[in-house]
Amino acid sequence: MSNPVKFDVLAFGSHPDDVELCAGGTIAQMIADGYTVGIVDLTGGELGSRGSVELRAVEAANAAKILGVTRRVNLGLPDGNIENTPENRLKVVRELRFCRPELIFIPAPDCRHPDHPAGARLIIDAVFQSGLSKISSTDEHGALQPTWRPHHVLHYMQSIDFFPTLVVDVTRTWKTRLKAVEAYASQVFNPAYKPGVDEPETFISNPAFMEWHNARAKSYGYRIGAEFGEPFLYHQGPIGTNDLVAMLRKERPFR
Ligand SMILES: [Zn+2]
Numbered sequence: 001m002s003n004p005v006k007f008d009v010l011a012f013g014s015h016p017d018d019v020e021l022c023a024g025g026t027i028a029q030m031i032a033d034g035y036t037v038g039i040v041d042l043t044g045g046e047l048g049s050r051g052s053v054e055l056r057a058v059e060a061a062n063a064a065k066i067l068g069v070t071r072r073v074n075l076g077l078p079d080g081n082i083e084n085t086p087e088n089r090l091k092v093v094r095e096l097r098f099c100r101p102e103l104i105f106i107p108a109p110d111c112r113h114p115d116h117p118a119g120a121r122l123i124i125d126a127v128f129q130s131g132l133s134k135i136s137s138t139d140e141h142g143a144l145q146p147t148w149r150p151h152h153v154l155h156y157m158q159s160i161d162f163f164p165t166l167v168v169d170v171t172r173t174w175k176t177r178l179k180a181v182e183a184y185a186s187q188v189f190n191p192a193y194k195p196g197v198d199e200p201e202t203f204i205s206n207p208a209f210m211e212w213h214n215a216r217a218k219s220y221g222y223r224i225g226a227e228f229g230e231p232f233l234y235h236q237g238p239i240g241t242n243d244l245v246a247m248l249r250k251e252r253p254f255r
Contacts, residue, residue: 005098005100006099007036007037007071008030008035008036008037008103009035009036009038009102010037010039010103010104010105010150011037011040011104012040012041012042012092012104012105012106012107013039013041013042014041014113014118015041015042015043015045015048015115016057016060016063016074016184017045017204018041019039019041019156020067020177020181020184021181021188021213022230023156023232024067024176024180025170025173025176025177025217025228025230026168026170026173026230026232027069028170028173028176028177029168029172029173031068031069032068032173036070037067037070038072038073040075040092040095042074042075042082042115042119042122043075043077043078043079043082043115044056044074044076044079045079045187046078046079047080048202049199049202050195050199050202050205051186051187052186056186059184059185060072060074060184063180063184067176067180073095075091077091080115082115082118083122084118084121084122084125088126089125089126090126090129090135092122092123093129093135094137094139096148096149097137097146098139100148102151102152103151103152103154104127104150104152105154105155105156105232106123106124106154106155106235107123107156107158108120108156108157108158108159108160108162109155109233110162111158112158112159112160113158116158120155128149130148131147131148131149133147152234153234153235154232154233154234155233156230157230157233161231164231165232165233166232166234166239167223167224167229167231168229169224169225169228169229169250170221170226174217181210181213187202187204189205189210217230
């Protein structure tokens with residue numbers, strides 16, 4: 001059965017807010033350029049020290065609106081326990097086969113939060129299985145989904161740096177990315193949010209966290225001659241090209 005849905009890009013996050021924090025500028029720019037982008041959150045973030053699952057779902061919906069993504073779903077895996085099981089891989093396979101993205105963003109290969117590399121591993125294994133015809137999955141109407149494997153898999157950077165394969169110039173959309181991140185008022189620093197007495201300051205709600213992310217985007221941006229940049233690690237290299245000049249034309253406007 002043919003599937004009429006076709007996404008250019010699908011961005012996966014272990015928790016709502018991961019994608020906006022680490023690839024929000026790139027996604028906003030892709031959407032501004034006319035590409036179709038979806039977001040898949042693996043968990044609802046129910047172990048978060050601040051806010052609630054319900055509030056995070058509202059914040060995620062608002063952030064998706066700010067970025068302009070076409071579809072956002074939550075797979076409802078348990079926060080803090082993302083297991084690489086046949087059932088969980090199949091949940092990811094269903095999304096891959098439904099959206100049929102050319103390119104996907106996945107969490108970092110290493111991070112202080114174990115859900116991030118665990119999420120990355122689960123998605124990488126699901127990507128492979130999504131291309132196997134004997135792994136069968138059905139859509140919500142019970143129809144058999146055709147196989148699909150995205151052509152490109154890119155890790156975004158989280159709390160542990162890697163040497164990036166490429167850096168996207170996100171100068172045009174950095175403000176949109178900032179607004180999308182600030183939509184998570186219960187999670188990141190937002191002066192409008194008044195945390196309850198039982199909601200402690202966290203690694204990401206500290207105001208310095210936003211400054212660090214800003215500084216990192218400036219640092220990677222400068223390396224490519226841009227004001228702001230988002231770094232990515234290509235999961236399966238090498239990257240092929242048949243026109244190296246066109247591919248690199250926009251890089252380094254100054255020397
Ligand atoms: Zn996370």
